[in-house]
Amino acid sequence: MRSNLNATENPIASTSATPSPPVLNRFQALRQLLLSPDLSFLMEAHNGLSAKIVEETGFQGIWASGLSISASLGVRDNNEASWTQFLEVLEFMADATSIPMLVDGDTGFGNFNNVRRLVRKLCDRGVAGVCIEDKLFPKTNSFIGDHQPLADMEEFCGRIRAGKDSQTNDDFSIVARVEALIAGQGMDEALRRAEAYHAAGADAILIHSKRSSAAEILSFMEHWGQRCPVVIVPTMYYATPTEAFREAGVSTVIWANHNIRAAISAMRDVTGRIHREQSLAGLERDLPTVKDIFRLTGQDELNEAEKRYLPVRTGAHAIILAASRGEPLGPLTESLPKCMIDIRGQPLLGRLVATLKERGIEEVDVVRGFAKETIAVQGIRTIDNDDYASTGELFSLNRARDRLSGPTVVIYGDILFRPHILDGLMETPGDIVVAADAFWQRRSSESINQRDLIAADTAYSGNFLDEEPVALRSIGAHDEGIEVCGEFIGMVRFSDEGARIARDEIDAMEAEGVLPTSDLPELLNRLARRTTVNVHYVTGYWLDVDTLRDLDDAHHFP
Numbered sequence: 001m002r003s004n005l006n007a008t009e010n011p012i013a014s015t016s017a018t019p020s021p022p023v024l025n026r027f028q029a030l031r032q033l034l035l036s037p038d039l040s041f042l043m044e045a046h047n048g049l050s051a052k053i054v055e056e057t058g059f060q061g062i063w064a065s066g067l068s069i070s071a072s073l074g075v076r077d078n079n080e081a082s083w084t085q086f087l088e089v090l091e092f093m094a095d096a097t098s099i100p101m102l103v104d105g106d107t108g109f110g111n112f113n114n115v116r117r118l119v120r121k122l123c124d125r126g127v128a129g130v131c132i133e134d135k136l137f138p139k140t141n142s143f144i145g146d147h148q149p150l151a152d153m154e155e156f157c158g159r160i161r162a163g164k165d166s167q168t169n170d171d172f173s174i175v176a177r178v179e180a181l182i183a184g185q186g187m188d189e190a191l192r193r194a195e196a197y198h199a200a201g202a203d204a205i206l207i208h209s210k211r212s213s214a215a216e217i218l219s220f221m222e223h224w225g226q227r228c229p230v231v232i233v234p235t236m237y238y239a240t241p242t243e244a245f246r247e248a249g250v251s252t253v254i255w256a257n258h259n260i261r262a263a264i265s266a267m268r269d270v271t272g273r274i275h276r277e278q279s280l281a282g283l284e285r286d287l288p289t290v291k292d293i294f295r296l297t298g299q300d301e302l303n304e305a306e307k308r309y310l311p312v313r314t315g316a317h318a319i320i321l322a323a324s325r326g327e328p329l330g331p332l333t334e335s336l337p338k339c340m341i342d343i344r345g346q347p348l349l350g351r352l353v354a355t356l357k358e359r360g361i362e363e364v365d366v367v368r369g370f371a372k373e374t375i376a377v378q379g380i381r382t383i384d385n386d387d388y389a390s391t392g393e394l395f396s397l398n399r400a401r402d403r404l405s406g407p408t409v410v411i412y413g414d415i416l417f418r419p420h421i422l423d424g425l426m427e428t429p430g431d432i433v434v435a436a437d438a439f440w441q442r443r444s445s446e447s448i449n450q451r452d453l454i455a456a457d458t459a460y461s462g463n464f465l466d467e468e469p470v471a472l473r474s475i476g477a478h479d480e481g482i483e484v485c486g487e488f489i490g491m492v493r494f495s496d497e498g499a500r501i502a503r504d505e506i507d508a509m510e511a512e513g514v515l516p517t518s519d520l521p522e523l524l525n526r527l528a529r530r531t532t533v534n535v536h537y538v539t540g541y542w543l544d545v546d547t548l549r550d551l552d553d554a555h556h557f558p
Contacts, residue, residue, distance in 0.1 A: 027171035030100035030128035033061050034173060034204050034229045039246045042254045046072045047089060048096035050259045052296050055097045061252075062097065064090055064127075066104035068260035079137065083109040083118060091125045100128035102175065102254075107151070108132040112162035119166045119174075129173030131206055131231075132159060134180075134193060148183050153193055157200035164201040175231055176202035181209045181216050191223055204229040204251060214240040221248040291556045299558050306419060307358065315407055316426065316493075318361050320380075321520075322349060322413025323369025323388040323396045328547050337370045338545060339413040343554050348545060349413055350377045356409075359422050365403050366413065367396040387516075394518040398506055404499050410520070412490030416557050417542035425491055429469055430534035431498030432527055436486030438537040443487070447550060450477040451521050452488040459485045460537040472533040475521045486535070488521060489542050501531055 046068035229251035326338025369388025438460030
């Protein structure tokens with residue numbers, strides 16, 4: 001019978017009358033899976049996302065497949081990806097999960113010296129074990145060709161001993177993969193090699209076969225006699241009932257490449273449908289939501305961390321322009337302004353105000369108009385524009401003219417955005433700063449308003465070391481030949497001096513008689529001709545709610 005972990009390996013004990021089971025780290029958990037008298041299972045994963053899915057599904061361990069990782073990188077399973085590239089993928093997988101991972105280490109990426117370094121690096125990254133196979137470097141996949149040459153048995157034993165001597169965690173596991181049956185060298189050779197590898201210190205033996213029947217595997221189990229745990233990979237003999245492996249005393253079954261194969265199948269299907277139909281209309285309902293991706297990758301944790309660690313901005317206040325009805329939303333805005341439309345149990349305006357307050361902007365003024373009595377959000381002061389039907393945004397801003405003083409953020413009342421956008425806007429130097437989406441062309445054409453397209457003296461470079469400020473040249477529809485650098489997202493920050501300049505310009509527009517029908521981009525154009533208006537580039541992570549499609553996107557916005 002296979003022995004269990006010695007109790008002294010896990011000294012954590014409960015002081016209660018009924019001791020709680022010890023909390024195992026990942027190294028101990030893999031060791032327990034290998035030594036348990038019950039049959040255990042490892043599921044293949046090839047990157048952080050697939051590893052997370054394996055854990056969420058309920059598997060107790062992960063098989064980090066060399067074939068699958070190589071395929072996900074677009075290369076052959078012949079050690080074409082370097083061991084450091086392989087290690088980088090493993091690090092993402094380990095970071096994404098808490099369950100143990102057994103790594104397909106191929107031949108160990110070389111001789112004993114390569115194995116020593118590999119084992120130390122795996123231990124450093126919390127990888128619980130490695131499986132190495134007795135073939136030559138660079139490896140050839142076991143299912144390609146016949147009579148593949150095997151490593152010298154004594155040399156391979158040296159790799160095992162080197163790995164065990166190099167592990168920095170006592171519970172790190174080395175599984176020796178015997179390829180004698182794959183190479184056609186027979187059962188006696190398989191048993192001879194397995195015994196030598198066990199004697200060299202291997203914690204378990206993986207016996208491999210590519211026959212469609214499990215007869216070789218079951219015969220090996222009969223001869224082996226439970227000298228140490230045995231791991232199998234039933235990719236070819238998949239029709240064998242799992243109960244047969246359990247009765248034979250197999251320790252662990254590896255489902256070796258099924259997630260990468262499923263991913264290929266799904267991607268072919270989806271890509272083919274989109275190519276044929278040139279539409280997403282019939283596809284979205286069959287796919288996981290973008291929100292599910294955010295959940296799998298831990299977006300909620302980041303949101304909470306931002307609250308703890310990002311600096312809270314204080315001293316500024318906000319003016320939200322929310323007087324319009326939002327006619328394109330049809331019956332939804334017959335009796336409610338669009339700023340009060342429900343987004344997952346909270347009004348759009350409520351979400352906007354919550355984001356502002358989260359970032360330390362406590363004073364919020366809302367200019368309301370259509371169905372003004374329905375605007376009910378805690379922590380705001382309301383200002384009325386009863387002429388909303390015949391006036392524009394600038395008229396609404398002028399209704400809050402006495403509040404356009406000191407550090408002020410002016411925001412459209414129909415947008416959602418990630419908090420880091422506001423942080424960046426507040427940090428960008430300048431008396432007047434506009435937020436513009438440098439990735440505007442990625443948005444659907446129906447969501448882009450020509451009046452919001454901006455030209456600037458410098459396009460977005462993506463170099464976070466750039467320190468030179470970017471100045472607005474113009475905003476609106478541009479003549480051919482003028483490079484559009486981004487899309488104004490409806491957020492402007494004014495310093496005290498910037499607010500003074502803006503008030504003066506609004507007064508001038510009122511004197512000219514153009515104020516009632518002007519919009520915010522018109523004011524920004526005039527300000528850019530008078531003084532410097534800086535641009536803070538963003539790269540998505542915002543949404544304006546103008547159409548029913550926008551509203552649907554808003555329900556999935558993080």
